[in-house]
Amino acid sequence: MCLLCERYSGGYERWYLNPANYARRLYKIRKGEAEELGAEANPQLAGGMGILGKEFLEAEERGDIETVKRLAQEAEASALGVHFGQVITLDEALKILDIMYPIALMSCACRRSMYGTPDHENFFCIGMGPGMYKWERWPDTYRGGVQYLTPDEAKEVVAKMDKKGLVHTVYTFGTPYLGGLCHCDYPDCAGLRMRLEHGVNIFWKGHCVARVDPELCNGCGQCVVRCQFKALNFSPTRNRAFIDQSQCFGCGLCATECPQDAITLVEKANLPALASAW
Amino acid sequence: MLATITVKDEKCNNPLSCRKCLLVCPMGVLGLGTNVGTRKFKETEPEHFIVRGVRIDKCTGCMECVEICPGNAIQVSF
Numbered sequence: 383m384c385l386l387c388e389r390y391s392g393g394y395e396r397w398y399l400n401p402a403n404y405a406r407r408l409y410k411i412r413k414g415e416a417e418e419l420g421a422e423a424n425p426q427l428a429g430g431m432g433i434l435g436k437e438f439l440e441a442e443e444r445g446d447i448e449t450v451k452r453l454a455q456e457a458e459a460s461a462l463g464v465h466f467g468q469v470i471t472l473d474e475a476l477k478i479l480d481i482m483y484p485i486a487l488m489s490c491a492c493r494r495s496m497y498g499t500p501d502h503e504n505f506f507c508i509g510m511g512p513g514m515y516k517w518e519r520w521p522d523t524y525r526g527g528v529q530y531l532t533p534d535e536a537k538e539v540v541a542k543m544d545k546k547g548l549v550h551t552v553y554t555f556g557t558p559y560l561g562g563l564c565h566c567d568y569p570d571c572a573g574l575r576m577r578l579e580h581g582v583n584i585f586w587k588g589h590c591v592a593r594v595d596p597e598l599c600n601g602c603g604q605c606v607v608r609c610q611f612k613a614l615n616f617s618p619t620r621n622r623a624f625i626d627q628s629q630c631f632g633c634g635l636c637a638t639e640c641p642q643d644a645i646t647l648v649e650k651a652n653l654p655a656l657a658s659a660w
Numbered sequence: 661m662l663a664t665i666t667v668k669d670e671k672c673n674n675p676l677s678c679r680k681c682l683l684v685c686p687m688g689v690l691g692l693g694t695n696v697g698t699r700k701f702k703e704t705e706p707e708h709f710i711v712r713g714v715r716i717d718k719c720t721g722c723m724e725c726v727e728i729c730p731g732n733a734i735q736v737s738f
Contacts, residue, residue: 439717443662498679498692498709521703522694569688575715 383651384589384660386468390558396589398470398552398560404482404511406559434582442580454582461584467551467564467573468660469588471634471647475540475550475563478510482560485536486514486528490564492572494525501526506548508536508563513555540565547608549574549633551585568610578612586660588632590647594623598644605636605645627656663721664737665689665713671733676709681725681734687718690725 390397397403434457441449470478479485489504509517509528517524531539540550543565551571553562566585569575573585592614601621606614613629614636616622623645625636637645650656675682675692682690691714694704711734713719719736726734 436716439662439715442717495691495693496688497682498676500677519700520698521701522698525703575688579715579718 383658384586386558386586396470396474397558398468399474399477399481401481403558403560404478406512406556406561434576434580438580454580457576458583463557465554466557466584466586467553467562467566468586469631469633470550470552471588471590471632472540472544472550472638473634476537478552478563479533479536479540482510483533484512484514484530485510485533486517486530487539488514488517488524488528489526491523492566493570495572496570505529506543506565508539508565509561510563511559511561513561544635544638547610547635547639549610549631549635566610568612574610583660587630589651590632590634590649591627591630591653591656592625592632592634592636592645593627593648594625595644595646596620596622598642599623599640600642600644602641605640608635608639610635627653628659661738663689663713663716663719665716665719666735667711667713668731668733668735669695669710671731672711672729673731674706674709675711676706678730680728680730681711684724684728686722686724687715687720689713689715689719691715 384397386397390400390403392400392402394400434453438450438453441453486509487505488507488509489501490506493499493504493506504526514528517528544550548565548567551564551566552560553564555561566574568578576582577585599622603616603623605623606616611629611631613626613631615624615626617624632647632650634647637647650659679692682692690711693710693712694708695710696704696708721736721738723736726736
């Protein structure tokens with residue numbers, strides 16, 4: 383079972399479908415302690431450039447497996463407590479938009495860091511919950527401001543992101559508090575890059591994997607460009623899509639695009655070898 | 661082999677709006693950050709943005725960032 387579901391699902395099917403995880407207190411009670419500037423408020427600090435630096439890359443380069451392992455474990459533990467992501471499906475994203483409020487579009491810290499994307503072109507992330515009422519405290523995190531959305535408007539935005547080929551990912555800001563519904567791709571998402579390029583897991587797989595029905599697949603190949611995880615290949619021999627389920631993150635982007643409805647998502651819980659692969 | 665990428669901040673003028681190097685790099689090696697921490701109620705001014713070689717393991721040494729930089733601020737060596 384997913385560790386987060388074990389700890390935080392509160393009886394709901396998934397931990398991110400538990401409304402309590404969107405309902406962090408609007409104001410914290412602080413008794414004399416300095417207000418944290420921290421990672422909870424600032425995705426750039428928490429998940430972006432800073433999490434693993436030159437020391438890690440140098441250790442990888444010289445084949446120092448112990449150091450690589452130690453630094454990766456430290457980064458994973460720290461991210462898991464503060465700011466990490468998990469892939470969800472379009473259907474789940476739409477459900478989430480019905481259980482929490484407020485909802486607002488905000489600019490993406492990863493794309494700003496990767497390309498300096500101007501704010502007005504950079505509204506890829508959806509901020510969720512009471513934290514959005516405090517955005518003016520952290521103008522750097524919310525560069526370009528926020529655009530509040532009704533649940534229906536947000537569902538339209540999320541459907542458009544799906545059409546565009548972006549992966550729906552929930553992000554914590556002080557786990558288990560969920561504050562972000564991000565729309566990620568490779569190589570633009572810092573978390574996804576760390577995962578795919580270095581195997582550092584600050585970007586968790588979802589609860590399902592995609593399965594191609596070989597009878598229904600007609601080999602059109604439209605799904606292939608939708609995969610951001612290097613899991614989907616096209617087999618010229620069989621004229622069929624091939625999905626490496628051990629590499630699949632279960633985002634469902636291939637399934638939502640398939641004109642034949644040949645791709646379905648299956649629960650990992652029913653697949654012993656994948657059930658605990660996050 | 662890991663690249664050594666140095667950016668002379670005094671020659672790198674407002675990378676937030678220039679961003680030529682960030683867009684030209686075929687491997688997305690460079691990153692944009694700031695040289696000040698996140699401050700409450702204060703947006704970071706353009707002059708505090710900096711470019712650094714972040715994913716240096718992906719740098720192939722093509723030198724396209726070096727060539728495109730209008731301020732000659734970037735050096736790449738191996």
